Amino acid sequence: MTSKIIQVLGAARLSKDADESTSIERQSGGINGWADLRSNTTGDDYRVVHVSEDSDVSGAVSPFDPAGLGPYLREPLLSTWQVLVVFRLDRLTRSIADFEAIWKSLRKVSRRHEILAQNATRTGPNVNRGPLLHVAHCANCNTPLNLTNASWNGKQYRYYRCPNERLKRGCDAKRIPADELESRVESMMLEIYGTWSLTEVMEIAGIDYSTQMHELAEAIGDGCGSSGVMACEEF
Numbered sequence: 499m500t501s502k503i504i505q506v507l508g509a510a511r512l513s514k515d516a517d518e519s520t521s522i523e524r525q526s527g528g529i530n531g532w533a534d535l536r537s538n539t540t541g542d543d544y545r546v547v548h549v550s551e552d553s554d555v556s557g558a559v560s561p562f563d564p565a566g567l568g569p570y571l572r573e574p575l576l577s578t579w580q581v582l583v584v585f586r587l588d589r590l591t592r593s594i595a596d597f598e599a600i601w602k603s604l605r606k607v608s609r610r611h612e613i614l615a616q617n618a619t620r621t622g623p624n625v626n627r628g629p630l631l632h633v634a635h636c637a638n639c640n641t642p643l644n645l646t647n648a649s650w651n652g653k654q655y656r657y658y659r660c661p662n663e664r665l666k667r668g669c670d671a672k673r674i675p676a677d678e679l680e681s682r683v684e685s686m687m688l689e690i691y692g693t694w695s696l697t698e699v700m701e702i703a704g705i706d707y708s709t710q711m712h713e714l715a716e717a718i719g720d721g722c723g724s725s726g727v728m729a730c731e732e733f
């Protein structure tokens with residue numbers, strides 16, 4: 499059975515109206531006890547890497563602000579833990595709005611970790627990436643264009659190409675140099691959205707087909723000349 503190491507961040511807070519039941523020591527003890535219990539019941543290794551301590555901080559203060567916990571909710575310290583544990587929820591915050599803010603922010607981080615983990619096995623450089631796959635369609639037959647590779651005088655060229663033309667299925671559209679099509683689409687996008695300011699950074703899980711595309715391109719080979727004429731005027 500493989501056991502994972504899970505880094506636990508404890509957050510302890512002592513309010514002005516503190517009594518023995520919520521002392522920092524008691525909260526730390528509870529957090530360590532939780533980690534031990536989780537380790538024993540799951541077989542994973544829950545390690546308390548740090549317990550942040552904020553004394554005399556009112557529960558009305560945003561959890562992002564206190565000197566003890568605040569820095570652990572931002573990089574670089576944000577990357578040092580995976581699980582946040584508090585003795586009681588009101589040791590984190592008493593404000594629903596702050597709780598929602600912290601929840602959302604941690605959800606975002608955890609989503610980012612998921613994406614990074616999913617992409618951890620990606621292989622090779624992105625030499626054959628095709629941002630317009632499934633976006634660019636053939637102007638003649640409306641089929642999504644494939645991305646193909648061709649060598650010419652020792653240089654590699656990428657082309658978007660209609661599969662119906664390639665397989666001689668009644669389309670005579672010429673292949674389009676990928677750089678040309680991509681930069682043209684980029685210009686069009688900039689013309690439309692170029693004046694918009696950045697509103698939110700979104701990370702989207704992507705699937706990298708570069709290896710398969712490369713193998714496919716090699717299997718197909720280069721059956722055409724080196725014409726770089728664009729056949730599809732509109733896309």
Ligand SMILES: [Zn+2]
Binds near residue numbers: 638641670
């Ligand atoms: Zn076509």
